[in-house]
Amino acid sequence: MPPAGQAPAAPVTQSAPLPTPSATTLPPPAPPAASGGLGWLRNPFAAKPPAPATKAAPVAAPPPAELPVPAPVSTPVSPMVAAAPIAVAVPPLPLAPMATEPPPTPAERKGWLDRLKAGLRKTGSSIATVFTGTQIDDALYEELEEALLMADTGVKATQHLLEDLKRRVKDSKTTDPAAVKGLLADALADLLRPLEKALVIGEHQPTVIMVAGVNGAGKTTSIGKLTKHLASEGASVLLAAADTFRAAAREQLGVWADRNTVEIVSQEGGDPAAVSFDAVTAGKARGKDVVLVDTAGRLPTQLHLMEELKKIRRVVTKADATAPHEVLLVIDGNTGQNALAQVRSFDDALQLTGLVVTKLDGTAKGGVLAAIAQERPIPVYFIGVGEKLEDLETFNAREFAQALLT
Numbered sequence: 502m503p504p505a506g507q508a509p510a511a512p513v514t515q516s517a518p519l520p521t522p523s524a525t526t527l528p529p530p531a532p533p534a535a536s537g538g539l540g541w542l543r544n545p546f547a548a549k550p551p552a553p554a555t556k557a558a559p560v561a562a563p564p565p566a567e568l569p570v571p572a573p574v575s576t577p578v579s580p581m582v583a584a585a586p587i588a589v590a591v592p593p594l595p596l597a598p599m600a601t602e603p604p605p606t607p608a609e610r611k612g613w614l615d616r617l618k619a620g621l622r623k624t625g626s627s628i629a630t631v632f633t634g635t636q637i638d639d640a641l642y643e644e645l646e647e648a649l650l651m652a653d654t655g656v657k658a659t660q661h662l663l664e665d666l667k668r669r670v671k672d673s674k675t676t677d678p679a680a681v682k683g684l685l686a687d688a689l690a691d692l693l694r695p696l697e698k699a700l701v702i703g704e705h706q707p708t709v710i711m712v713a714g715v716n717g718a719g720k721t722t723s724i725g726k727l728t729k730h731l732a733s734e735g736a737s738v739l740l741a742a743a744d745t746f747r748a749a750a751r752e753q754l755g756v757w758a759d760r761n762t763v764e765i766v767s768q769e770g771g772d773p774a775a776v777s778f779d780a781v782t783a784g785k786a787r788g789k790d791v792v793l794v795d796t797a798g799r800l801p802t803q804l805h806l807m808e809e810l811k812k813i814r815r816v817v818t819k820a821d822a823t824a825p826h827e828v829l830l831v832i833d834g835n836t837g838q839n840a841l842a843q844v845r846s847f848d849d850a851l852q853l854t855g856l857v858v859t860k861l862d863g864t865a866k867g868g869v870l871a872a873i874a875q876e877r878p879i880p881v882y883f884i885g886v887g888e889k890l891e892d893l894e895t896f897n898a899r900e901f902a903q904a905l906l907t
């Protein structure tokens with residue numbers, strides 16, 4: 502692999518079929534999502550005028566013959582923003598107690614809540630059985646401690662929740678174990694709330710999002726879903742297949758690109774940093790709204806591969822001094838405490854800005870979100886409860902706590 506300063510230019514390919522063979526015509530914006538759609542699409546993105554075709558560059562991205570790139574490339578691009586930034590998330594909810602009636606939700610959000618609830622059943626049921634007795638005593642708290650630990654909540658978050666719960670029980674003077682479950686949901690929602698944050702698109706053009714994670718965590722699937730949602734809202738997206746190692750990964754991303762008529766920068770067996778550089782450069786030249794960089798899966802213990810990730814990050818910054826604007830880690834919710842270890846390692850290496858937690862469907866380890874909130878509170882932008890498009894949604898602390906404990 503050549504050093505960063507001599508990264509070869511990656512040939513830029515477009516996913517076929519595109520409306521024209523060149524990038525001079527951007528794909529027509531997909532129709533806006535149905536009104537009242539997913540919560541994170543409640544934003545004015547569709548109102549944004551499509552990017553002007555005149556900004557588009559030739560298909561081949563400017564080759565990074567020598568890195569670092571000259572000064573003009575590193576000019577901050579925020580003044581180019583045509584529309585107000587959009588927050589790709591539901592607004593934070595007020596700190597109302599969980600036990601009260603939640604605010605009405607649109608039908609779609611309700612459907613999502615049902616799926617989330619079903620997905621978290623395995624984690625929630627063992628915790629819920631703790632509250633089926635008749636007394637609030639030490640035995641209840643001991644059982645709860647065990648159930649929380651079994652759900653991979655971790656020692657610190659479990660201790661925090663128990664202390665917080667005991668205080669709430671004392672304050673409320675309740676004697677009903679069933680009511681304690683509601684108080685636990687309140688405590689959990691408060692613990693998780695710092696993880697709620699909106700993914701903002703539109704402050705930069707393009708918004709460059711780098712995505713990392715261990716093998717099979719759900720990176721490519723999540724990127725595909727995110728692309729679909731963004732494209733449906735009229736955002737122009739460019740995908741960078743920086744997993745140059747695994748052909749199937751490139752193909753998988755290519756399928757998502759085709760489905761959404763978005764462009765893809767891809768190269769077989771090349772330098773992932775060079776592909777990322779080309780994609781960001783092309784994204785800037787073509788006035789794209791979002792560049793999503795899919796990286797190959799790797800374990801935090803594979804130090805050379807972690808170095809490769811750091812290099813991708815550095816080289817992306819050379820293509821755009823303000824980028825990457827988001828560095829996301831995709832974690833598999835089934836892996837529990839191991840996912841927390843991944844968060845720590847990838848954060849140390851890459852300074853993560855957000856998480857996507859997948860496969861919360863059917864996991865008995867959903868407590869890991871509490872562990873993350875307690876020990877490495879990095880925002881959770883999205884959670885996934887299945888392989889379908891609608892199974893990826895924004896994270897909401899109250900919804901999560903409610904789904905887990907009702």
Ligand SMILES: Nc1nc2c(ncn2[C@@H]2O[C@H](COP(=O)(O)OP(=O)(O)OP(=O)(O)O)[C@@H](O)[C@H]2O)c(=O)[nH]1
Nearest residue numbers: 716717718719720721722798859860885886887888
């Ligand atoms: N049940 C379930 N499966 C999921 C979810 N998200 C992704 N998957 C599945 O997990 C598998 C791996 O997903 P990928 O997107 O290929 O994972 P990746 O991280 O890109 O994998 P590598 O490229 O090997 O690193 C696929 O079969 C997905 O359909 C989810 O939320 N729930």
